[in-house]
Amino acid sequence: MTDALWTIGAGVAGLSVIALLGGILLQYASKGFSVDGNPLVNSIDALLPQTQCGQCGHPGCKPYAEAIAGGEPINRCPPGGQDTVDRLASLLGVDILPLDADDATTEQDLVAIIIEKDCIGCTKCIQACPVDAIVGAAKLMHTVIVDECTGCDLCVEPCPVDCIDMIPRPKSPDYWMPTRPNIISSDRCGQIGIQHG
Numbered sequence: 001m002t003d004a005l006w007t008i009g010a011g012v013a014g015l016s017v018i019a020l021l022g023g024i025l026l027q028y029a030s031k032g033f034s035v036d037g038n039p040l041v042n043s044i045d046a047l048l049p050q051t052q053c054g055q056c057g058h059p060g061c062k063p064y065a066e067a068i069a070g071g072e073p074i075n076r077c078p079p080g081g082q083d084t085v086d087r088l089a090s091l092l093g094v095d096i097l098p099l100d101a102d103d104a105t106t107e108q109d110l111v112a113i114i115i116e117k118d119c120i121g122c123t124k125c126i127q128a129c130p131v132d133a134i135v136g137a138a139k140l141m142h143t144v145i146v147d148e149c150t151g152c153d154l155c156v157e158p159c160p161v162d163c164i165d166m167i168p169r170p171k172s173p174d175y176w177m178p179t180r181p182n183i184i185s186s187d188r189c190g191q192i193g194i195q196h197g
Contacts, residue, residue: 041069047087051079052130053152060130068092075100079150109169110151116141118163125155125164146170 045065056076058064068074074088075097082099089096114125114134121139126132133149136142146169156164 038066038069041065043091044068044088047080047084047091048077049080049084049150050131051150051152053079053150053154055079055152073097073100079152110153110166111146111149111169112144112151112153112155113146113165113167114142114144115163115165116143118161120161120163122160124158124160128155128158130154 041062042065045062048061048065050061052060054060055078056064058067064072064077068088074092074094075085077084078099085099086096112125112133119136119141121136121141123136123138123142125142126134126136130152131148131150133145134142134155135145151166151169153166156166
């Protein structure tokens with residue numbers, strides 16, 4: 001009888017150890033091989049411009065990506081433009097749609113500009129900017145970092161003194177040619193008047 005109890009006890013203990021090790025292994029595997037969210041939503045979100053402007057009818061780019069994954073049209077992102085629609089269509093394997101936006105929005109690439117002499121430093125525009133393109137401090141003048149501004153115009157509405165305008169984005173030159181002296185290295189001495197001795 002005692003031998004039978006020891007055998008049963010050893011079997012129960014052995015199974016308990018195996019179950020414990022299996023549980024630890026499963027716990028590790030669940031963390032090591034977990035997927036953060038829906039991979040399709042993450043891929044769609046990576047193609048969106050991350051302006052968080054809400055012009056698509058959603059509070060940000062991630063909710064719009066989730067809606068697209070659920071079947072909503074891919075052409076409602078004015079800041080992304082037609083290029084984003086084309087990339088989304090390619091990713092999802094669907095037909096390319098024309099951008100669903102105002103003609104004024106799509107024809108011009110706008111940026112915010114603060115009329116600095118009228119700015120009172122209330123910081124309401126800074127709080128409204130989804131991409132942190134406005135710099136300044138309380139009760140001091142603010143300014144817009146043009147390269148960071150997406151033109152979402154979310155900063156215009158909260159401004160109490162109406163000192164923010166939307167203007168066409170300043171165009172940078174397509175190329176830059178350095179100014180070089182007209183010197184050829186083989187004839188350098190002759191060009192600058194140095195005599196060989």
